[in-house]
Amino acid sequence: MLKLLEFNEINKRDLIIELQRREEVEQSKVIDIVTEILSKVKNEGDKALINFTKEFDKVELKDLEVSQKELEECFNKVEEEFIKALQEAKINIEDYHKKQKQSGFIITKEMGVYLGQKISPLENVGVYVPGGTAAYPSSVLMNVIPAKVAGVNEIIMLTPPDKNGGINPYIGVAAKIVGVNKIYKVGGAQAIGALAYGTETIKKVDKIVGPGNIFVAIAKKLVFGNVDIDMIAGPSEILIIADEKSNPKFIAADLMSQAEHDELASSILVTTSKKLYEGVVKELEIQIKNLEREKVIRKSLECFGKTIICNDIKECIDISNLIAPEHLELMVDNPMEYLGEVKNAGSIFLGRYCPEPVGDYFGGTNHVLPTNGTARFFSPLSVDSFIKKSSFIYYSKEAIEKNGDRIITLANREGLTAHANSVKVRLE
């Protein structure tokens, strides 16, 4: 199930291209549909939301907003054990994200000059949560907690109603635990339109975050600039670097934990040991039988599962840097020793007892990560995703008198005489 490649024989460019072609989906038809939906929401507001919900979700809604009563009832529908796990996860995620908070700064100079940077939270943020089988309470935590820590004033959540016009109780509980301010039962591209333009009921936000299907993803792209968005998540991947001492059982399990997401997911083992590889292949066949999503896993591994055999760990890391995986597991002794060599990876799982789900659910780091090679330049969702910066500068009369000529020289050189003039009038 895992294609076998040797480091010395692989064409690195082809390897990357093969992974990246996962993203080439036919988008043009979707764009037309989504453009139409967005324009209706912009022009007709709530009416459009109610009509689209009737059309797509087959539910006639009276109220778009989830009431306090509905929300409290969610707690009766979920297991105590789930609530406890979610609350513990919340504490860990908060601990980690609090360390990301940045402060402004100021520099003071001679002649009374000072300049600096001010940090402010975004005013309000919209979190989209998909419905159906893709309704993940963990996503609620991962998207909302960094916004809360950043100091965002109002967090609005949109999620499609179920067939009875209710909301998924697990999502409701997660939203309540992390302190979402308002929840509306709207899904799909129309939800993104509502957050981007505002309607009678739903407030326009500064930024939209959260995963979604192709309609949601395209809608986010189209409203980008009008509001900010998080990233557009592509197909995801795991890359496991493992030495010969690693347990093939663990590796097989971890590869499949990624593969179960999606047929386009990619699971890659990069190892110094061919024997390990053989052990992993055996383990895959043993373990897969007990997994609910066997079919998806098999398809994903057949298309995008790979093993690359390297001569040493250094080569393994070279491959990983090239692929820039969303998740990187480093199953080696003293994994911290290699952290400096890792250039491109969304989240790095160190040691033999830290499978990716530790980060997906519980450990504290964020699970919203750059996919499909974009860890080369994108970062995990963080507190920084929910702030904005402003610079400020003060000049005294003395300072402009001393430096004015330099500014005039540069402005004139660029042919911007009105720029030069704004300094000149102060030197007269």
Add this chain to the structure above:
Amino acid sequence: MLKLLEFNEINKRDLIIELQRREEVEQSKVIDIVTEILSKVKNEGDKALINFTKEFDKVELKDLEVSQKELEECFNKVEEEFIKALQEAKINIEDYHKKQKQSGFIITKEMGVYLGQKISPLENVGVYVPGGTAAYPSSVLMNVIPAKVAGVNEIIMLTPPDKNGGINPYIGVAAKIVGVNKIYKVGGAQAIGALAYGTETIKKVDKIVGPGNIFVAIAKKLVFGNVDIDMIAGPSEILIIADEKSNPKFIAADLMSQAEHDELASSILVTTSKKLYEGVVKELEIQIKNLEREKVIRKSLECFGKTIICNDIKECIDISNLIAPEHLELMVDNPMEYLGEVKNAGSIFLGRYCPEPVGDYFGGTNHVLPTNGTARFFSPLSVDSFIKKSSFIYYSKEAIEKNGDRIITLANREGLTAHANSVKVRLE
């Protein structure tokens, strides 16, 4: 030249819509042309670059790269005074941006658990510099210095050749002073294609920054995701908050320094004093006669020049927060007192002797700023624009044994049994 509005009478929603409509340009034709150009560059590499340069810039290039000799000759073509001003500006800009450098962090917990965030500079960055009258050496400084401070390994600059196949000497000098690694004579959408896909001569980069015309802007949008980009700059604006003690001469000059950029630029005075407004209008007519770009300024002020009369400074700031201007001048006593109230602004110029060109050229803050209301959620270009973050986490055997059940509960709840399995195999 400045439309007069009263705070109590304005419809705030219409005010915003009027400013934002500046961006609605006919893009569809341009998209087709740019798509074609990008695809040619992707498939034909250098050959396409040479052909497009012949077609658009009317120059037949032998070498795309600017040689060391060509670069050194630039220094003979520019004034000593210009070089001095640029070097002083460089020091100020470096000082400011060095304060933006972030460090990674680590949190250690019980049972050997640790987790944290690692910060790495982008590997290589492409800076686009337009040709002709829009060739601004100050832009070279503002785009390159933060990348250098971030620790970017290689900075590549692309700029169109002049009609003799040379480069603008001021741009060349600026590039040399800030330490650009390689310069190529390629402009337009084809330059963006080269940086996004790479050619035989030009290396694919992780991020493209720098301003450009509509073809460049659309090309950047289209390659976004394949590489990172800075923002798409829209029409720019200044908003001046001034009390009755302010000098109308200064205000008139500052409004025009913004207006000269572009007919779509917007210049807004928000003041508590109608008398001040009347003084400004008089001053505009006096000063405009001596400015080279009189025609552009007049058009811009007629279309998007406004004065709003407020009852107090608090109201002035409310208006400013609503508009979220790229540049905000605060011409009041004790301007720092109001900094906490300013929520949305790209760069804030404090006091009566700090016109916007201080920040455009010399003071140290960056002049690449969020335009057209996007300061609500975007930030100035900064060192953060040239780094990426990775999270990391380590779990010991003991830690997974203690927390494994919680993770299994959450994974199962989401129907992801392979996720649960990756923990289970470690608990056996």
